[in-house]
Amino acid sequence: MLIVMRLDSPKEDIERVKNKIINESCSPHEIPGASKLAIGITGPTHKLNEEDYQLLPSVEEVVRVTKKYKLVSRMMKNEDTLIDVNGDIIGGKELTIIAGPCSVENRDQAFTIAESLAKMGVKFFRAGAFKPRSSPYSFQGLKEKGLQILNDIKHEFDLRIVTEVMNQNTVSQVAEVADILQIGARNMHNFAMLDEVGRLNKPILLKRGMSATVEELLLSAEYILSHDNYNVLLCERGIRTFETSTRNTLDLNAVPVIKKHSHLPIIVDPSHGIGIWDKVPAMALAGIAAGADGLMVEVHHKPEEAISDGFQSLTPQSFEMLINKIKQIAPIVDKELCLN
Numbered sequence: 001m002l003i004v005m006r007l008d009s010p011k012e013d014i015e016r017v018k019n020k021i022i023n024e025s026c027s028p029h030e031i032p033g034a035s036k037l038a039i040g041i042t043g044p045t046h047k048l049n050e051e052d053y054q055l056l057p058s059v060e061e062v063v064r065v066t067k068k069y070k071l072v073s074r075m076m077k078n079e080d081t082l083i084d085v086n087g088d089i090i091g092g093k094e095l096t097i098i099a100g101p102c103s104v105e106n107r108d109q110a111f112t113i114a115e116s117l118a119k120m121g122v123k124f125f126r127a128g129a130f131k132p133r134s135s136p137y138s139f140q141g142l143k144e145k146g147l148q149i150l151n152d153i154k155h156e157f158d159l160r161i162v163t164e165v166m167n168q169n170t171v172s173q174v175a176e177v178a179d180i181l182q183i184g185a186r187n188m189h190n191f192a193m194l195d196e197v198g199r200l201n202k203p204i205l206l207k208r209g210m211s212a213t214v215e216e217l218l219l220s221a222e223y224i225l226s227h228d229n230y231n232v233l234l235c236e237r238g239i240r241t242f243e244t245s246t247r248n249t250l251d252l253n254a255v256p257v258i259k260k261h262s263h264l265p266i267i268v269d270p271s272h273g274i275g276i277w278d279k280v281p282a283m284a285l286a287g288i289a290a291g292a293d294g295l296m297v298e299v300h301h302k303p304e305e306a307i308s309d310g311f312q313s314l315t316p317q318s319f320e321m322l323i324n325k326i327k328q329i330a331p332i333v334d335k336e337l338c339l340n
């Protein structure tokens with residue numbers, strides 16, 4: 001349920017509504033908006049009587065939200081969510097570029113790639129220190145050492161760091177370095193960890209599970225918002241289908257569908273989506289054309305030597321060619337490319 005109040009509602013009217021919600025064993029969530037003040041209600045809302053709320057001072061409207069997800073929906077908040085990452089905005093008019101290798105392999109590798117990306121004006125550097133791998137015998141990431149390298153890169157090149165958190169125990173450790181914490185496809189259903197990152201005051205990049213529906217992705221985001229962390233960035237990274245000619249099937253349908261139902265920004269990861277480096281640029285451009293708020297692309301200076309995901313990684317040179325094309329396409333979709 002959603003209580004819509006006047007933007008200039010006196011504090012005591014807002015408190016009265018919130019207290020009533022709490023007294024009825026539900027949770028109030030103040031949702032920032034430009035023209036109205038909205039208070040979303042989660043919990044056993046079927047027990048609430050709409051008319052009781054309608055009669056309270058400063059209340060303009062009481063709306064039943066019929067979807068399973070509530071706080072992420074446009075019914076709760078119509079305006080696009082803008083995520084402020086230390087002064088850089090994601091969402092709205094901005095077209096955000098996140099790039100970097102799949103994994104931090106060593107200091108030289110990560111620094112070389114970060115330097116070339118920073119020179120191109122990229123503001124967000126991605127690289128995994130903790131790596132979820134299908135085989136327990138594959139490289140699992142440099143872990144703490146990888147985080148240390150990312151921290152050094154952050155200060156050396158003034159880059160924002162995007163890196164994956166794989167379990168609840170390491171959330172605070174990763175949050176010390178990451179400007180955006182990535183929840184990988186395999187962890188989209190790790191509800192205990194979603195609860196944990198919901199309590200952080202840091203942006204979260206939530207990747208779609210490989211067999212998850214759009215609704216399930218939005219429900220996972222709802223876990224994070226339900227703890228009042230509204231800084232969630234969704235990511236379409238391809239789903240598993242019967243098709244075997246590509247690594248995954250990049251479901252670009254998800255982009256306009258999510259845009260319609262949710263106020264959260266959504267980016268596209270064409271690298272995992274198609275899994276073949278020379279086809280990544282086509283799908284990156286398609287993602288932007290579909291209305292995405294940005295891209296996350298894997299870039300490696302020596303893809304043939306990469307420890308993970310080299311086959312889907314662009315070289316800095318081919319990535320720069322892609323950036324030049326993105327510069328041309330951004331104005332067509334009414335976006336401004338966010339580069340230094």
Ligand code: PEP
Binds near residue numbers: 184207
């Ligand atoms: C990654 O971004 O390197 C990654 C492991 O992605 P996903 O969780 O989408 O497989």
Ligand code: MN
Binds near residue numbers: 103272309
């Ligand atoms: Mn990868």
